[in-house]
Amino acid sequence: MGDVMYHRQRLAAVAAGILLTAGVGATLPASASTQSRAAQQAPATALVVNARWGGHSTFDRLVIDVRGTMPPVSVKPVRELRYDGSGKKVPLAGKYFLEIKLSPAAAHNEAGKSVYKGPRLLKTYLPALKGIALTGDFEGVVTFGAAFQTKPVYKAYKLHSPERFVVDIKHAPPAGCSAH
Numbered sequence: 001m002g003d004v005m006y007h008r009q010r011l012a013a014v015a016a017g018i019l020l021t022a023g024v025g026a027t028l029p030a031s032a033s034t035q036s037r038a039a040q041q042a043p044a045t046a047l048v049v050n051a052r053w054g055g056h057s058t059f060d061r062l063v064i065d066v067r068g069t070m071p072p073v074s075v076k077p078v079r080e081l082r083y084d085g086s087g088k089k090v091p092l093a094g095k096y097f098l099e100i101k102l103s104p105a106a107a108h109n110e111a112g113k114s115v116y117k118g119p120r121l122l123k124t125y126l127p128a129l130k131g132i133a134l135t136g137d138f139e140g141v142v143t144f145g146a147a148f149q150t151k152p153v154y155k156a157y158k159l160h161s162p163e164r165f166v167v168d169i170k171h172a173p174p175a176g177c178s179a180h
Helices: 002-041
Strands: 046-055 059-067 073-078 096-102 121-123 129-138 141-148 154-159 164-170
Touching (some): 046 129, 059 141
Antiparallel strands (some): 046 059, 059 164, 096 141, 121 129
16 A cells, blocks of 8 residues: 555656746746737837728718727717817817827837827818817827718728728718719
């Protein structure tokens, strides 16, 4: 009986040693390589790098380009646009406004240098979208404002590869043009 007990204890010790060695060997390098790959692929905080716009036959489109993983985004109607931090009114003409917030996100790198290459304040001459502004890059929140003369009817969604947030704003087709 002593031999059997000794054999079981030794077998258990060897099995534990194998599992411990395999666990340490597999975990450390994989974890380290995963972290280094992730650091190379995407910044820890999503970086907002551009905003683009365009007119189509039945809608205008606003696109916000993001480097890294797309953060949560909110779009809500507001009475007026104000700059984050200062609270000053944004000088965009319009009767209706949408506020678009990405968080956690930044439009600057860790050194504080802007990575955002899009417009900061721009009047547009599209059927629905009349202006856009970068209204904030403050405490992990990047905010945009969009201005309209008529109440916007919009659809907002995320697209991937590359990461971008899209707001499509409906409008009537131009006179003499039939939309399909």
